[in-house]
Amino acid sequence: MKIKRIAGALGAEIMGLDLTQSLSSDLTKEIREVFLKNSVIFLRNQSLTSQQFMNFATAMGEPIQYPFVKGFDDFPQIIEVKKLEHEKVNFGGVWHSDTTYLKKPPMGSMLLSKEIPPFGGDTLFACQYAAYESLSDTMQRLLEGLQGVNSSAKADVSKTREDRIKSDGNQSLPKSFSSSHPVVRTHPETARKALFINTAHTTGIEGLTDKESASLLSFLFQHQVKPEFTCRWAWQPDALAFWDNRCAQHNPINDYHGFRRVLHRITLQGDKPV
Numbered sequence: 001m002k003i004k005r006i007a008g009a010l011g012a013e014i015m016g017l018d019l020t021q022s023l024s025s026d027l028t029k030e031i032r033e034v035f036l037k038n039s040v041i042f043l044r045n046q047s048l049t050s051q052q053f054m055n056f057a058t059a060m061g062e063p064i065q066y067p068f069v070k071g072f073d074d075f076p077q078i079i080e081v082k083k084l085e086h087e088k089v090n091f092g093g094v095w096h097s098d099t100t101y102l103k104k105p106p107m108g109s110m111l112l113s114k115e116i117p118p119f120g121g122d123t124l125f126a127c128q129y130a131a132y133e134s135l136s137d138t139m140q141r142l143l144e145g146l147q148g149v150n151s152s153a154k155a156d157v158s159k160t161r162e163d164r165i166k167s168d169g170n171q172s173l174p175k176s177f178s179s180s181h182p183v184v185r186t187h188p189e190t191a192r193k194a195l196f197i198n199t200a201h202t203t204g205i206e207g208l209t210d211k212e213s214a215s216l217l218s219f220l221f222q223h224q225v226k227p228e229f230t231c232r233w234a235w236q237p238d239a240l241a242f243w244d245n246r247c248a249q250h251n252p253i254n255d256y257h258g259f260r261r262v263l264h265r266i267t268l269q270g271d272k273p274v
Contacts, residue, residue: 001027003034010127010248011231012038019046019056019240028059035060035108036190040125040231040243040250046112047238050075053112053264060242061107061268067099067152067177081111082262083254090254090261095126095225096200098245098267101152101177107270110242113235117259123233124225124251125243128194131224132184146183147206148197152176180206183220185273187246194247195224196273225249235263245270 002015012034023031035041048056054075057063063077071079083090098106111123132140153176183205185196199221204213233241243250 001030005038006042006233007231009130009229009231010039010125011042011233012040013042013044015044017043019043019048020052022055023059032060035242035244039127039129039248040233040241042233042242043240044236045238046240048112048240050078050264053078053110053266056240057110057266057268060110063266064106064269066265066267067102077266079265080262081265082115083256083260085258085260088257090252092200093252093254094200095124095221095249095251096198097128097196097249099152099177100150100181100196100198100201101179103179104272105181105270106245107268108242108244108246109268110240110266112264113237113239113262114264115260115262116235116237117256117261120253120256120259121235121261122253123235123241124230124253125233126225126230126249126251128196128224128229128247128249129187129192130229131195131226132193134229135223140184143183143195146208147180148183148202149178149180149204149206150197150201151178151203152201153178154201154203181273185246188271188274190247192247195220196246197221197224198249225251246273 001017004013004015006013014034050072054063065071065076066079069079071077081091098109181196183197184193186193197220202217205216
């Protein structure tokens with residue numbers, strides 16, 4: 001197994017690993033160490049069945065079901081993330097951390113590419129450790145103890161789910177979710193602090209007026225995705241990305257209109273942010 005970093009802030013490609021084969025406990029531990037160190041890992045040439053994809057996810061964490069889109073009948077924890085040729089809006093097409101409107105947001109998420117457009121469709125990732133650590137000491141102290149309010153109904157991201165909910169939606173769940181989490185969370189495994197607000201789901205800050213929240217969040221939303229905090233992944237068929245939702249955001253780029261893009265996704269159980 002070889003490791004190649006792809007950017008300064010986060011991101012590493014793992015080479016020489018075949019996920020169609022079972023992983024030893026030592027290799028599983030090594031992969032998780034690379035994951036925790038780099039916040040997002042990438043693997044190419046992984047032609048996996050749904051069972052093999054699930055096996056890898058189970059080795060890394062506890063697969064759970066996504067709230068709004070039904071999974072496969074045989075593998076309800078696997079959903080299709082897709083944009084069809086006639087569609088204009090891509091799923092989750094804004095900067096975000098996954099489902100921070102839940103009481104226990106995911107530990108991480110995985111995507112496995114199945115159909116890739118001839119150009120475009122890359123995914124950006126942003127390191128929230130770096131975003132927090134680059135703030136002034138005064139701003140860090142200001143943010144300590146603040147709670148961000150997160151909602152699944154914020155318009156910027158809810159409209160990106162509309163096509164998938166129409167075709168594959170889970171009608172048995174509530175129409176919206178809401179939860180409050182620390183603006184700055186401490187990672188439960190690395191003990192590092194990271195910003196934990198995002199433009200897709202965070203609607204305000206408890207204890208502040210709407211104007212105060214809007215001003216502070218506007219600054220943080222722009223700050224946390226500065227180019228120097230990011231990496232960019234160009235997809236190929238049978239590529240896999242696995243990111244740490246506790247300290248990394250992502251943004252799929254919508255620049256391939258008229259072409260089909262299909263990936264399979266697994267979400268992993270997280271804990272209550274502190």
